[in-house]
Every structure is written in structure tokens, then in C-alpha cells.
Amino acid sequence: MKGMSPIIGALLMVVIVVIAFTGVYIWSLTRFEIYRFHLKSLKSEVQEALQEYGIIEYAWIDKDGTLKMYVRNAGELKLCILDVFINDTLFMHDLDICILPGSGGWINSSHVVGGSYVKVKLVTTRFNFIRGEAYAIKG
């Protein structure tokens, strides 16, 4: 037998296998950690979204035509309103009005709403919807 000794050959084989599997191991560990992180944050988001609960106590179109509403946070997490849709059309955006659990807050529009009755939809930062309706108050 010439060339590599069997011992060297065997060691080399072991080293190659160790290196190869170490790579696979590190890669899979990283991937799984990433998946686990995503899953954890997804679960957390879903959980929060479920625990978020708000209502429009009352909404109306005031005498000057502006929309006024009072929103109550009846959930367990801070509720942040992002957008307001009127009849499924974006009416106010990027509001970022946050209401603590057990509290309420006013949302008043600065511009005029047309009509005497509208459907109101609020979008929270967790992308939940809060639906309501508003009637015009006559002077």
C-alpha cells in the first residue's frame, strides 16, 4: 500500500463528514431559529390582535358637517387608531390616536362629511376593524 496511510485516510474522511454535517447543522439551526422567531412574533401578533377590542360609543355628523366620534378601548391592550374609512373610502389616515385599556378617546375630523348617514370603519395599528355608523345632527 502506497500513498495515504489508512489512518490518515480515515481521519480525513471523519473530518470531511464532520465539516459537512457541521455546516448542515448550523444552517438548519439558523433556519429553525428564524422560523421559531417568526412563529413567536406571529403568535404574539395574532394574540394581541385577538385581545384588542374597541367600540365606537357614538358617532355623528355635527352641525358643521364634521365627523365626531368617541371610541372606547374595551380590550386589554393599548388601542391605536390608524385610519378612518367613511363608506369604505379612506377619510382620515395615519392618525395614530392611542387609547389605553378601559379609556375612551375622541376622534374629530377636520373636514366635512357629505350626507346625513355614513358607515364608519376604523382601522387599528393591528389591522383590526371597528365598525359603526353616524347620523347627522340637525341644527
Next chain:
Amino acid sequence: MQLKGKKWGQATAVGAVFFILILGIVLGYLFYFINQVENLNKVALSTIQERYEKQKEQLDIESVDYLETKLIDYNPESIEVVYGIKISDSPLVIESMITGGGGGGEESIVLVDANSAWDYAYGSYDGFSCPRGRCSFELKLINGYIGAEAYINLRNVFWIWKIGDGYWYAPFNFPKDVDVSSLSLSISYRVESTNFVASSGFVRWKFSVLIVNESNYVIYWHSLNNVTHRDVRDDSFTLTLNDIPAGIFVPGERYYLKVYIYVEIFLFAAAAPPPGFLRIVYDGKVYFDKVRLEAYYRGGFGSGGGIGKAGVIFGFNLNGGTPLSLKAELEVNTTPVELAFYYEYSGGVWRKFESYIIKTTSTVNVDLPIPEEARNNTNYMIIANAGGGFKLTIYGFKLNCSYIADNLNVTLVNERGETAKIVSFWIINASKVWRSDLNVALAPLEKRTIQINYRVERGTRYLIRIVTEKGNVFDYYISIP
């Protein structure tokens, strides 16, 4: 070959170890994933449960009290003595005027003098309306079977005023200080038939006059002339009765003059009518214009004869209030004295709403409910009558009025088995939106009245919205008349 095989064997062993490690990671992740999904499901289930529990709240508004009552005094400047002479202002003392007595020849005392609709304070009957001296009828779909007979007498008798309930009457006291020789009763009325549809026949109005004593025992009865109608028309009548015997009355006793009305409908079919039903439609009204009962006597007998009368008009500044009852503190120096209470229906037209007999010479407090139709009236009148002269002392007139309160008292009931915490109160009408923070916790089945600092307006309909901490909304409606 042996060496070669050993080399592969070592590598396989190393690979197997790594494989097991990687498998462990995969399985670990898998278990972790399952665990997370399970946790998420638990959260979702508990959220659903929570939402379900939230929906189980039930609050009811048992009552909304927006009124308050106040006693207001009469306006002293409004006092006007209409009968008698004012002796003093504070307290107001009126000496009655005397009518009749003292002179020679025949005198008369008016016992009942209902000279316009305002004196007809009583009169109603189920299904018919008899307000203030006017009765209207509407008889429809009265079907009578026509058989082989040549003629049918279909008689429908409708009592408009029935004994003990809603009939018209006028109380009077038979004078005790004069010797009444005769009585005269005259009734002026008008019958108006506005609609009469029947194949043949006629409508007959019949009137009966009764005089009963306080035990409702009939001491005099007389049927007045019939009034027959065959077509639409309008007739006025005056009936006079001079046959009421004076001897049947006990001097000083109280009696009631009652008037009853019947309507009789007679139908006549043709000689050989086809079998079937006839339809009759009749609309009619009776208006009383005047009812007057006079007692005649020889004047100049005895002292203090005649009828004593004292009357006073007084007014109140309501300031938006609604009168509920009239309180009067009075005193007379002789008994009995009959008090008749009137409210001013319109300028100078007075309507009687209550009577009261004073049977003691000590101070009396009367508290009389104001009828619905008089709820906007500010002026009232008391007329006192007695069988002789008397002195009427008035210590005070007060009107118990209801006002819209500055606050609302809302009585809430928690209808369910869980504590409900109310955090918001809304009251909304067509033009105003009002909200208040609340912090009221109601234990299961607890009832509680909360005061809301809001003044409602008359003639308005409101939505009351209550919001609980759990985000439930309860709506109620109230109308403020």
C-alpha cells in the same frame, strides 16, 4: 478492504450522530410549533369566551325621572273678588253676597245654572265622547235581520251617561232658610244629525231628567220630549219642567240633577223585503246650551234668608310649570258651604273641574287634582255657595306644579348575574349630543338610581345610551311630552 470498510464505518457513525442532532432540531421545532399553535388556540378560545361573557351583560332602564314638583303661591295682584265683599287682604276674607230673601213677593233662587259648555265637567261613556256638554255618536255596521215580517223594530239603546260613571250631573243644595213653593227646570239643547244612512226608519233621541239625593235614591223622574230624525238636520229645543214638587225635598240637603240621553234607532223594511241584513250609519251630536233649575219662594220670611255667594279669581305665575293640583286653605263661619272650583279655559270662559263641601267651621285644607285639559292654565276661580250669608276666609292658594328638573334621575337595573360597570352615559336628541363619564358598578340584579346632570327639553324624543366597561352598548328611548 477491511481498512476501507472501517473508514466508511467511522464516517457513517459521525454522520449518524449529526443526523440525530439535526433530527432532534427538526422534531424540537415541530413540537415547538405545535405548542405555539396550541397556545394560540387557547388564547383564541379564551378571547371567544371573553367576548361571549361580555355579551351576557344586560342592563335595563326602569325609569327616567326628569320632573320635580314645587309649590307655588298665587300672585296677590291677581286676586279679584267676583262675588261678595272683601273685608281684609291678609288673610283674604270675603263676606258673601245674599241673593233673595228679605223682600216681599215671589223671589227665586237659582239652584243650577249651567249656562255654557264649561259647566259640564262630567260626561263620558265607553266608546262615545261627551266632553263638556256635547255628546257625539257614531253608530256603524248595526245589522238587523229582515225576515218575512212586513216590519221590523230594531231597537238599539245607547246610554250615554250611565249611573255612577261618567254621566252629566249638577249638584245643588236645597235651600233651608226659605219656603220653596215651586221649582222650574229649563234645558236648552241642540241635536245635530250629520249622517244618516238606512233604507228606511228614523232615529229618536230621548231625554230623561232625574233628581236623586246623596244616597242616589231617585226622588224625581221625567222623560222629556222625543226628538225624531229621519234625515240629516240640526234642531234646537228648549224644554221646561214646572212639575217638580217642592215638597219632596228636605231643606238644606244636597241633591243631584242628572240628565240621561238615549238613542233609539227604528228600521222599517219594505212589505216583502229580501232576507238579508241592513246597514245603518248614524252620526249625531247633542249640545247642551243651558240647564237652569230655579226655586221660587215667597220673600220676606224669616231673617238671613236667601243664598249666600262668595267668589274669587286668583292667578299663578307658572314659569313653565305644569299644574298638578290646587291646594287651598280655607275657613267658613257657617256650614255647609259648597265650593265650586273653575279654571279659565280661555279669556273669560271658566270650566268647573271640582266641587267640595265644607262641613266644618274650622280651617280646611283641600287638595284637588287639576284635570289634564287644564294643565296650561294659570287662572282659577272658587265660588262658594251656602243657604244663607257666610264669611269665607282664605289663608292661601298654592299650586303644586311639575317642572323639568335640572337633573335626570335614571333608575338602572342589572338583569344578569354578573357585575356590570357603566362607564359612559349618552343622551342624544335630533339636535344635541351629550356625554358624561360614569363609574357605576351594578352588582347582579341590583337596581340603582343615578343622577345625571342634564336638563331635558319638552316635546323632544331622546336616545339614552349606556356603555359598559366591557364595551356593551344599551339603548333606550324616552319622549318628553
